[in-house]
Amino acid sequence: MRDLTENILELIRLASTDLPPDVEASLRQAVEREAPGSAGRGALETILKNVELARQNSTPICQDTGTPIFYVYYPEGWSTRRLRDQIRSAIAEATARSYLRPNAVDALSGRNSGNNLGDDHFPTIHFEEVAEDALRIDLMLKGGGCENVGAQYSLPNSALGAGRDLAGVRKVVLDAVHKAQGKGCAPGVIGVAIGGDRGSSYSASKEVLFHELDERTPDLELAALEDRLTTEANQLGIGPMGFGGETTVLGTKITNLHRLPASYFVSVSYMCWAYRRRSMTVVGEVVSFA
Amino acid sequence: MRQLTIPLDDKTILSLKVGDPVLLSGIMITGRDAVHKWMVDTFIKETRQPQGDDREVYAAIKTLLVGGVIYHCGPVVSGLDTKDYRFVAAGPTTSTREEPYQGDVMRHFNVRGVIGKGGMGTKTLAACQEVPGVYFHAVGGAASWIAQTVERVLGVYKLDFGVPEALWVIAVKDFPAVVTMDSHGGSLHAEIEQKSKAVLEELLAKA
Numbered sequence: 500m501r502d503l504t505e506n507i508l509e510l511i512r513l514a515s516t517d518l519p520p521d522v523e524a525s526l527r528q529a530v531e532r533e534a535p536g537s538a539g540r541g542a543l544e545t546i547l548k549n550v551e552l553a554r555q556n557s558t559p560i561c562q563d564t565g566t567p568i569f570y571v572y573y574p575e576g577w578s579t580r581r582l583r584d585q586i587r588s589a590i591a592e593a594t595a596r597s598y599l600r601p602n603a604v605d606a607l608s609g610r611n612s613g614n615n616l617g618d619d620h621f622p623t624i625h626f627e628e629v630a631e632d633a634l635r636i637d638l639m640l641k642g643g644g645c646e647n648v649g650a651q652y653s654l655p656n657s658a659l660g661a662g663r664d665l666a667g668v669r670k671v672v673l674d675a676v677h678k679a680q681g682k683g684c685a686p687g688v689i690g691v692a693i694g695g696d697r698g699s700s701y702s703a704s705k706e707v708l709f710h711e712l713d714e715r716t717p718d719l720e721l722a723a724l725e726d727r728l729t730t731e732a733n734q735l736g737i738g739p740m741g742f743g744g745e746t747t748v749l750g751t752k753i754t755n756l757h758r759l760p761a762s763y764f765v766s767v768s769y770m771c772w773a774y775r776r777r778s779m780t781v782v783g784e785v786v787s788f789a
Numbered sequence: 790m791r792q793l794t795i796p797l798d799d800k801t802i803l804s805l806k807v808g809d810p811v812l813l814s815g816i817m818i819t820g821r822d823a824v825h826k827w828m829v830d831t832f833i834k835e836t837r838q839p840q841g842d843d844r845e846v847y848a849a850i851k852t853l854l855v856g857g858v859i860y861h862c863g864p865v866v867s868g869l870d871t872k873d874y875r876f877v878a879a880g881p882t883t884s885t886r887e888e889p890y891q892g893d894v895m896r897h898f899n900v901r902g903v904i905g906k907g908g909m910g911t912k913t914l915a916a917c918q919e920v921p922g923v924y925f926h927a928v929g930g931a932a933s934w935i936a937q938t939v940e941r942v943l944g945v946y947k948l949d950f951g952v953p954e955a956l957w958v959i960a961v962k963d964f965p966a967v968v969t970m971d972s973h974g975g976s977l978h979a980e981i982e983q984k985s986k987a988v989l990e991e992l993l994a995k996a
Contacts, residue, residue: 538808538967538977542928545965549934553878562865562878562932562953597877600865601952609823611951644883644907644929659993670993677989680982682883682907684929731992735985740929741907742967743981773930 500578506779506786507589507636511567513788514638514777515559515598518550521712522749522774526550529686529739529746539744546739546772557598561684561773563642564599567615567622568705570637572629579626586636590615590622599640634781637709645687645771648679651701654763663763665724668693668753669731675767676732676748681741684771686749688712689728692766695756704768707754709776716753725751739772749774792963796856797901802921805968807975811925812963816943817858817904818850821882823954824947825890833897846946850956854898858925861887861905863953865932866942874942876959878932881906884924892916904966908978914970921972927965938964 526547533540553560569586573579591614593599603617604610615622629635652671654663659674661667672691679685692703715722728751738744749772758764778789793801795815805811820828830837832847839847864879884891884905891909894900895916902922903913906929917923927935939959946956969977 538810541810541967545928545931545934549928549931552937553933556933558933558936559865559878560932561930562863562880562936563882564865597865597867600863600878604951609950611954613951642930647883666996673989673992677985680907680978680985681929682885684906734992735988737981737985740926741978741981742926742969743977743984771930 500581502585503582503781503786504585504588504592506781507586508592510636510638510777510779510788511589511593512557512598514640514775515564515593516557517554517777518560519711519774519776522772523547523550525712525749526686526772529749532745533739534744537744538742539738539740539746542739542742543746559598559600560775561642561771562600563644564602565640565642565775566602566646567599568639568641569622569624570706570709571624571626572635573626574632574634575628577634582626583624586622586624587616632782635778637778638776639705639709640775641705642684642771642773645683645769648675648683648769649701649704650675650678650767651697652765654765665720668765669724669728671765672728672751672767673731673735675769676737677735679769680737683769684773685737685741686739686746686772688749688770688774689732689751690768690770691751691753693753693755693764694758695764695766696759696762697764699756700764700766701768703754703756704766707752708768708770708774710752712750718755721753721755725753795858795902797858798856799921802901802923802972805923805971806973807968807971807977809968811966811968813858813902813904813925813966814962814964815858816853816958816960817860818853819860819862819864819955819957819959821861821863821954822886823950824956825887825894827947827950828894828897829890833893846956849946851898853958854900856899856901858902858904859894859900861903864936864957866952866957869952874945876936876939876942879936879939880930880932881927883907884909888912895920895922904964908969908976914974914976914979917970917972918974923968923972924970925966926969935964938962
């Protein structure tokens, strides 16, 4: 099996230092919506200057390089054990090269491992065997500030008047965006999962964030709810960094899972504007990045 | 754009109002979760005995913090092996986690400025009025941009807390921020929270 460590290192560098084009384009549109001279517009202008500088200098867009979350889709015949070793080596090297901040902290001793390698869950790596010939690795770097404002609701929720239907989902998601204020580094992108158990629901609310901003869910009812939530979240007026303004979120992505009769979870993952996700594909000898 | 020099005096602090954009220059220290807990437990509430180099670190930062500025930041730092430290990426972290500690830290050390993101609550706002002090909001995530304003790393304490959690002493020039909590009781965060709450209630009332 070939060694992909160098390629994975490049994937990490790209993710940390080069914001995806769809996110940058969305931020550029957001600037135009904010009033000239407002603090919100100033924040977005600084954000865009930072995005350009990070790309040019190959330095992290944000100092919180987050939890590295990998999804590996591999054809039959690859060794997941070796792929895991290669990912972990690449993570340690990326940390040594300052593409990543040492972020793995022992929850009991408080000790930082110094190289971003923790237990089996740090970095987070999901493996899935696929029928295709190509191997694909998706990577998301999700910072702690936005992770901390994620929320999970068990419906019905009488305080919010939220029942077990999409009208109820709408209410709890708006509540989550309100509670987040600017703390998740607004304008963010909202990942929502309806259903599942507590664990699978939260995971799905992050997985949906791997899709590009203009990719739509095929479910027309969910697509309509995504649009409505984006519009209404922006009506809250929280604005960039919570300074007030027109753009509180850049988009909303919703997915759904089967649930138990007794449970109706709605999980909300908030992704900060520094929406760092990249992908690499290996077909034969050719490795490409997106 | 106001140019401010650290240490900050009373007159400067009292003249600052919510919404003022500023550029800060001078020496500041970084401190976040581990540092705030350590300061409060060891030297303010004294629920923990000083250990190791605690006393020396305390003495060293005490002088820096009079009229000084604490920056809620966990930087990416290069040169860790050679000790030729350089800030590579250094945006603010979410400040609200320091809410239980910040007011006491400001009063104890006479800290006049706190830089972070996301704003802080009523305890810190009360300390801003008493000390007096202000909360400066930096742009979250603008880490490469802000790192450019860090001209030199003058030293580091408590590196055993880990790189993000250590106390880094830095010399900055024209560090950009906006005053979002002032010494007169003004808080942009309280204002936005209230306004957005009213909109949320309207939206929740709709089907």
